[in-house]
Amino acid sequence: MLPILEQLLFLQESDLSIRKLVAEKDAIPAARAALERRLAALGGAHEKALQTAKETEVKRSMLEKDVRSRREQIQKYEAQRSQTRKNEEFQAIGAAIETTRADISRIEDQQLELMEALESMQPEIESTRNELNAAKGIITKEIADLDQKSVNLAERIVSETAERDRRTTGIDDGVLDTYRRLLHTRDIAVVPLQSEYCGGCDIKVVPDVAVQTRASKELVQCNKCSRFLYPVR
């Protein structure tokens, strides 16, 4: 094979490897963000379960306070009733006591419902906590691994770029420019010519191009896509 073609292929190997490393590194922030979102979602689910229980407990303790004050009210009514001598007032206070007792009974029923609700929330609190704790360790490690991977990739990109630059030594500037442009616009710059078909654009090249490529005396470009061609049997 023409030495310049070998050199270009060698260079292309470096460039494609670097391109892969860069793509891998570029994908890390999104993967990291997804892990963080997952952790936040698990934390949020647990927080929500706790918050619902807390709100229910607040309601329940308000009802408890309500019952206490109504019991005190009954005591006051009873003291009033023992003081009165008027039958009408005695009856009225008795009725108020009955109403208050009924209220207490109704509020206590509500309290009971809230306590049952609180009880039923415990499994949810427990399972969201367990899920969060189990995931926290794993996800934190995965995030740390991604950060480490990003550092490693950055180092490899630097060293492979240095190697790539070394591989350009001795290549004519014009050829190098064409190669770079092809790599950038056509994804790959040096392709095989197999049975007269360009390995880049898959068309059958014109006879001159096929003959020149096989002759291996100069750099030949595909007449359709301009990629450099190297002959293969």
Ligand SMILES: [Zn+2]
């Ligand atoms: Zn082509």
